[in-house]
Amino acid sequence: MSVNAFDKAKELMEEIKNFKINNEQEKEIFRKRFVGAKNIIKPLFGEIRNIANEDKKAFGQYLNEMKQTAEKIFAEASVKLEMIADSNTTQNIDLTRSAEPIKLGTRHPISIVNNKIIDIFTKLGFTVAEDREIEDDWHNFTAMNTPEDHPARDMQDTFYLKDSVERLLRTHTSSVQSRLMTSTKPPIRIIAPGRVYRNETISARSHAQFHQVEGLYIDEGVSFADLKQTLLYFAQEMYGKNTKIRLRPSYFPFTEPSAEMDVYWGLNDEVDYRITKGTGWLEILGCGMVDPNVLDNCDIDPVKYTGFAFGMGIERQAMLLHRIDDIRAFFENDVRFLEQFKSVF
Ligand code: DAH
Secondary structure (H helix, E strand, C coil): CHHHHHHHHHHHHHHHHHCCCCCHHHHHHHHHHHHCCCCCCHHHHHHHHHCCHHHHHHHHHHHHHHHHHHHHHHHHHHHHHHHHHHHHHHHHCCCCCCCCCCCCCCCCHHHHHHHHHHHHHHHCCCEECCCCCEEEHHHHHHCCCCCCCCHHHHHCCCCECCCCCCEEECCCCCHHHHHHHHHCCCCEEEEEEEEEECCCCCCCCCCCEEEEEEEEEEECCCCHHHHHHHHHHHHHHHHCCCCCEEEEEEEECCEEEEEEEEEECCCCCHHHHHHCCCCCEEEEEEEEEECHHHHHHCCCCCCCCEEEEEEEEHHHHHHHHHCCCCCCHHHHCCHHHHHHHCCCC
């Protein structure tokens, strides 16, 4: 019996010393077996009374040694596993992060509205075309059926470059029409967003720089009905599914017939009365069928091809959508203004 108990103790000691604790599960198995409340060493102490007197002391000491060995191994393994866990989290720390919270920026309202317009027309198959802001007189005016001395040139006060009367800051994105029509052949279906400039006194209503989006569709058999349907789709995507539009006859040198499009805004409050001048209708854009002269100027056969065009101010759309009443706000970059667009993108 005494030999058996000693042998059993020695076997256990071997097991304890050889036990590999590499993770939390193994540590838990070890704890239950050798150091927990119901550990396997404890009952061996009860065997002392069965041991021959001369061996009692040695056996007792051996059991104590075994108990301490198990506790020591357990404590060391705990420290080791904790260190590993710590070093894992240290490795995951992003040292490039700022110690202070970083303030999130916002998109500029002009970009937000510009992107929205692009999204709508992209769905209809339009692609985005961009061109220069410093234009020549021909692309900005002459090709667009606005020759020198044409009274329509007075409609747009132009910034000419000092070095030459031939170069100017484009007064409208319609210049992209003549750029494209001279370099590409139909079918053409593009929208051209960009910045334009006019020599105007800066006020709450007008600015010397602003943004426009131009649209142009040229192919065989393009009709006014196509224009109307395209613009109705745009208005309802932009201003809501039930938006009504109306087209009023107007005049632009580069379109014939020409029209201005209004959307029905409603007359719900005082502001609506003021901005719609009591009519409930708001002008949104200019449009029309591309004048055959323009096609001719750009070497596109006006007998074979027809097309429609339209142009709108982005600031105007943004002011209506977000009820902004001073165009200068877009160019001052006051963070208190810009921060209001945090949730829109
Ligand atoms: N270019 C015009 C403007 O700046 C807007 C415009 C009107 C563009 C009619 C067009 C159009 O393409 O067909 O006021």
